[in-house]
Amino acid sequence: MxxxxxxxxxxxxxxxxxxxxxxxxxxxxxxxxxxxxxxxxxxxxxxxxxxxxxxxxxxxxxxxxxxxxxxxxxxxxxxxxxxxxxTTPRGVVRVAMVPSAAAMLLPGVIAEASDIGVEVIAHDIDHSADRSPELLGEHDIVIIDRDERDAS
Incomplete structure (x- = not known):
């Protein structure tokens, strides 16, 4: 009908x-x-x-x-x-960040994201800045700690 x-x-x-x-x-x-x-x-x-x-x-x-x-x-x-x-964001966001940033940012990000239906998959990393392109291939967001000793 x-x-x-x-x-x-x-x-x-x-x-x-x-x-x-x-x-x-x-x-x-x-x-x-x-x-x-x-x-x-x-x-x-x-x-x-x-x-x-x-x-x-x-x-x-x-x-x-x-x-x-x-x-x-x-x-x-x-x-x-x-x-x-x-109209509502959904899905998965893959995040990689240095442990100090993860400890400060992740709890709030994960809580707010889950409230709107977004899952955050986070990994601690401790890599130099020159590995950023490689990390961006595997993650949506990468937060690194640039060391003055890094060549880049």
Whole structure:
């Protein structure tokens, strides 16, 4: 079943008539009727029954409206969750740093990163500055202690 047609059925249940539903959604009554008929074919049961010149929901239609509420709410939750993935940093950051920097920086970095879903994998290193390019190949962040005796 098409989600947009379920949404339309939900609006019909809310507004009570094809005309009111059409007005609320800026559609023509004919378009609303056609979409509701398509949904009825998809469902394989009568969702609407005539009452004079109007139609109303059958028991099956009412049951489908209840399921439509569940489905639409689940879709909203899924969209919100996906938005979280698009806007929230996630993943793994590999860090290498000298022990003195690690002792001072890592506890706070690890705590803050885990709060937003980022895992920090840290390694203590005690290498000279000339090994930085090698370390950058294996880590995302490298903090070294440059010694005046280093050749670089």
């Amino acid at each position: 098409d989600v947009e047609r379920l949404r339309l059925l939900r609006h019909f249940a809310e507004h009570g008539t094809v005309h009111a539903t059409a007005e609320a959604l800026s559609l023509t009554p004919s378009a609303v009727s056609q979409q509701l008929k398509r949904l009825q074919r998809e469902a394989g049961v009568e969702l609407l029954e005539p009452v004079g010149r109007r139609v109303r929901l059958t028991e099956a239609g009412k049951a489908l409206v209840a399921r439509a509420d569940d489905i639409l709410a689940a879709l909203e939750r899924a969209h919100a969750e996906m938005e979280g993935f698009r």
